[in-house]
Amino acid sequence: MFYRQLSEAEFADIQRRILYEDNHLLVFNKRVGEMAQGDKTGDEPLPETLKAFIAARDNKPGEVFLGVPHRLDRPVCGILILAKTSKALERLNAMFRGSDVHKTYWALCCDKPKVPEGTLEDYLVRNEKQNKSYVVSGPKEGAKLARLRYRHLADTDRYHLIEVELLTGRHHQIRCQLAHMGCPIKGDLKYGAPRSNPDGGICLQAHRITLIHPVRKTELSLEVPAPETWKGIPDMAGPLPPAQEG
Numbered sequence: 001m002f003y004r005q006l007s008e009a010e011f012a013d014i015q016r017r018i019l020y021e022d023n024h025l026l027v028f029n030k031r032v033g034e035m036a037q038g039d040k041t042g043d044e045p046l047p048e049t050l051k052a053f054i055a056a057r058d059n060k061p062g063e064v065f066l067g068v069p070h071r072l073d074r075p076v077c078g079i080l081i082l083a084k085t086s087k088a089l090e091r092l093n094a095m096f097r098g099s100d101v102h103k104t105y106w107a108l109c110c111d112k113p114k115v116p117e118g119t120l121e122d123y124l125v126r127n128e129k130q131n132k133s134y135v136v137s138g139p140k141e142g143a144k145l146a147r148l149r150y151r152h153l154a155d156t157d158r159y160h161l162i163e164v165e166l167l168t169g170r171h172h173q174i175r176c177q178l179a180h181m182g183c184p185i186k187g188d189l190k191y192g193a194p195r196s197n198p199d200g201g202i203c204l205q206a207h208r209i210t211l212i213h214p215v216r217k218t219e220l221s222l223e224v225p226a227p228e229t230w231k232g233i234p235d236m237a238g239p240l241p242p243a244q245e246g
Contacts, residue, residue: 001063003052014053019079019222024088024215026050026066029224030080032201036072047082070096073172075187077227078105078206083214091214096169101211105164105174106153108203108230109183110193112160117151119167122180126171132190133176146170148177156232159186163207174204203230 006014020027028050030036035045051064066082067089081101083089095101122135123143136143147167154161162183164174172191178184179191185204187197197203210221226233 001055001061003048003055003064006049006052006056010049011053011056014050015057019224020220022216024083024085025213025220026054026082026084027209027220027222028080028082030072030077030206032075032077032197032199032227035074036068036070036080039074046080050082067092069093070101072206075201076204076206077201078204079209079222079224080206081209081211085215088214095211095214099167099169101209103166103206104208105166106205106207106226107162107164107174107178107183108156108159108186108226108233109162109178110159110186111183112155113150113152113162113181113183117149119147119149120177120181121145121147122177124170124173124176133170133172135176135180144168144170146173146177148174150178150181154233156230159203159232161226161233175202197229199229203227 017029018026019029030046035043038045047066047068051066054060054064065084065086068082069089069092070081072078072080081092083092123139124133124146125136125140125143126133145168149165149167151163152160153163160183162178166173175185175188175191184192185202187193188202189196205227208223210219212218213220
């Protein structure tokens, strides 16, 4: 199997952004613009770049296996989990479907929430042509219930940091629900932000992830700091308290 040769700078950059790795998993800090999965642009998806990295680093002559059990949209940054074996991928797929993976996001928003913390419950409808979700009033055909918990953490001169714990996994859920609350994410033109970001991304980060290792059965919890481009964000510590299911 042939993989493209990475430059020294690419190789070093990838090495720095590996958050965790063993024989079964690779956890990576994805940047804005990198694709977790291929799309119609034809740009190289991140897993293919990582395969080239592993092949070169480990001097691996055969094919490198890397499976992606969850999505992280191209304009979003943060923690991405990849499976290095088919067994790990199968188990991770089941864990993500069953909500056994706890994901916390940071969003830098254009407005401060009127209530500093709470739970949002909305019905969302996805428009495939627009690649956009909308909040609708009550259950309707095609609508899915979306639930998240949020907490206002800090303020910069112009923006407001909100922590989000996903309780369901819907298309553009955080972007849509925060915008509906009156807090569009910085740079997110699709959901009401007044201007784009220079890098073309949005200020939404997969900040923390906690799960039971699919093979070793030990707890794995990883966290990344806010991106350097998010100016004025203080160091924040401490997750949301456990969700209370009604």
